[in-house]
Amino acid sequence: MIGRYRIGVLAAALCAPLFLGACDTAKEAVNKGGSTPCSEFTAQDRDKQRITVRKYLEQDTKVTTSPSPDTVDASIGAITLMCKAQANQDTPIRDADLTGVLVPKK
Numbered sequence: 001m002i003g004r005y006r007i008g009v010l011a012a013a014l015c016a017p018l019f020l021g022a023c024d025t026a027k028e029a030v031n032k033g034g035s036t037p038c039s040e041f042t043a044q045d046r047d048k049q050r051i052t053v054r055k056y057l058e059q060d061t062k063v064t065t066s067p068s069p070d071t072v073d074a075s076i077g078a079i080t081l082m083c084k085a086q087a088n089q090d091t092p093i094r095d096a097d098l099t100g101v102l103v104p105k106k
Contacts, residue, residue, distance in 0.1 A: 031048075031051050031052055031055050032052070032055075033052060033055035033056040033058075033059050033060065033094075034055075034056040034059060034060040034092060034093055034094030035092050035093075035094070036052050036056075036092060036093050037089065037090045037091065037092060037093075038082075038083030038084075038086050038089050038090070038091050038092075038093060038096055039083075039089035039090060041079065041080075041083055041093050042080060042083050042084060046076075049076050049080075050072055050073075050076065052093070053067075053072050053075045053076050053079065053093075054066070054067060054072055056075075056093060056094060057071065057072070057075060060094050079093050079096060082096035082097060083096050
């Protein structure tokens with residue numbers, strides 16, 4: 001009886017990292033990239049913003065290689081600045097620009 005318990009605990013300990021890695025992959029799979037609304041983007045923590053911006057840059061700008069960390073960080077700064085100034089906080093990050101500051105985008 002105790003042997004079975006130990007095997008179960010050992011199996012759970014060995015499988016836990018696999019499930020945790022799957023959670024990170026799932027986060028990226030449901031991330032909307034450039035379709036993420038500004039209100040959602042500005043509420044994200046820095047790690048989630050990195051995932052969002054990386055996905056946006058890879059999908060919307062047709063970057064063939066993964067963007068560098070410096071490119072991602074610079075893009076986060078620009079997107080955050082534009083999103084905080086948008087008249088319509090539901091504007092997707094790919095559409096956040098200077099005209100949206102003055103005229104609400106749909």
